[in-house]
Amino acid sequence: MGVAHIVQGFQYRPVKNTNGDTIHPIGLVLHVAQGNGSQFNWFNDPQSQASSNLWAGKAGQREQYVPSDVRAWAQAAGNSTYDSVETEGFDTEALTPEQIETVAVAYADGVRTFGWALAVTDTPGQPGLITHGVGKVSWGNHPGCPGTIRAGQRHQIIARAAQIVGGATSPVQPKVVALQHAVHVAADGVWGPVTDAALAEVRTNRHTRAEQAAVGATVDGVWGPLSQAAYVATVRTIQSILGVGVDGVWGPITDQAFAAARSTYFTG
């Protein structure tokens, strides 16, 4: 690894807001800009005291403001361990397909350059694609960044990054990898019996211990508000992967899309 690493395909627009300290990032923090347009002027203004390594525009524009191996000023105490990507738009909007591709390209570059895990994480200090919000006060106290919609799209980003890293001939199905991340089973890209059983738990929603495991809740056999919240979040993630409306309710349209995906990918 050299110094001043720039992601291929990104326009390098160096900004003033960095000390230039070298870092060895373990993953990428996803942000939402809460605004449209390039962040260059804002991040080049010393009064803002802010910058990010990368920016992803809705139409596919890609800008890099701080090299990947240099500390940006995006998430306070999280700046020394993670790179950062600002995404154009608002937390009420989903990332566009172009933005998903941009972040996936950046993430794949991190896999190759820094050995990032092809994983979504919500635990600060763990490798992977993480949100700004989970860093809480020590990361600057932005609990709503990038919001639940964009946070739920991280599985798609990782699945696409896996495909980029693996090359076009990879047998791994990115949609299956994303679904496997969503239901907390090993993400090998093959929809076998274990994956099928975990997805069936969410689909049937019988409030079993197995369903608690699938949605990432504490497995205690008691279906309380935390289990319910984890269930709704999981359904939202699955809906975003299936490309249907994201409302957290497994209705007929979701079920139809799920059945179609299952008939395509389930290996029996």
Ligand SMILES: [Zn+2]
């Ligand atoms: Zn943020």
